[in-house]
Amino acid sequence: MAHSQHEHHHSGHDHMEHHDMSQADYTLMNEGINSTLRQGNGDHKSHASHGSMMAMTFHGGYVETILFSWWDVKEIGPFIGSFIAIFIMALLYEGLKYYRKHLLWKSYAGLQYCAVAPPDKGVQNICSPDEPQVIQPTMLSGAHAYQTVLHGLQVFISYMLMLVFMTYNTWLCVAVVLGSATGYFLFGWRESVVVDFTEHCH
Structure with missing residues (x-):
């Protein structure tokens, strides 16, 4: 037990x-x-x-990461260089827009127009037999392909400038605005010539 x-x-x-x-x-x-x-x-x-x-309001300073991780600015010297680079980018963007319109103007300038009456009206055509008729642009033409590439480049640069502006860094925003304004000053006055020509072509 x-x-x-x-x-x-x-x-x-x-x-x-x-x-x-x-x-x-x-x-x-x-x-x-x-x-x-x-x-x-x-x-x-x-x-x-x-x-x-990551500030979501406008701010100053020169410490900023711009577009890419390797574009990391922490000193005043590289920041000034970045300001100039963005300024030139915005300027060239305006130049690219004018260049595309200039190419379009040249395409219109190369066309030869003549009045052509329908055959059933019994009216003789004004064009002489050896005079070229109106040339219609085609989708597969080299000129249209070149314009397509330029359009893609223009869209890319425009989005890059938009993203730079979205850093909310006041100085970088000023670089975008000044570059765009300077580009328009250098190239924009020619647009009135292109618009006037195309309006009188029709």
Whole structure:
């Protein structure tokens, strides 16, 4: 009987030790999970803090990442160079728009028009037999393909300038506006000549 009670007491003691070890393991596991969650929350806050550093309002300064990760400006010298580069980009964008209109003007200037009457009207055509008729542009022509490439380049530059403006850096925005205004000053006055010509061609 005493031996049985001793075994029962020993068994109960082992059960309590097993229970205590399980409780300790459970406590350690909870501490590990909480530590991981705190660490993850800290990383999230750090990431959120880093994201909030991107100003969404107009600001000055010369520390800026422009368009690409490698275009990371942290000194005044490279920032001035970036200002000039963006200025030239905006200027060339206006020049590209005029150049496309100039090519269109040349295409119209190369066309020869003559009055052609329908055959059933009994009116002789004004064009002489050896005079070329109106040349209709085609979709697969080299001139249209060239214009298509220029159009794609124009769209690309326009989006790049838009993204530069979206940095909200006041100086870079000024570079875009000044470059565009200067480009229009240099090339825009010729557009009235092109528009006047095309309006009188029809």
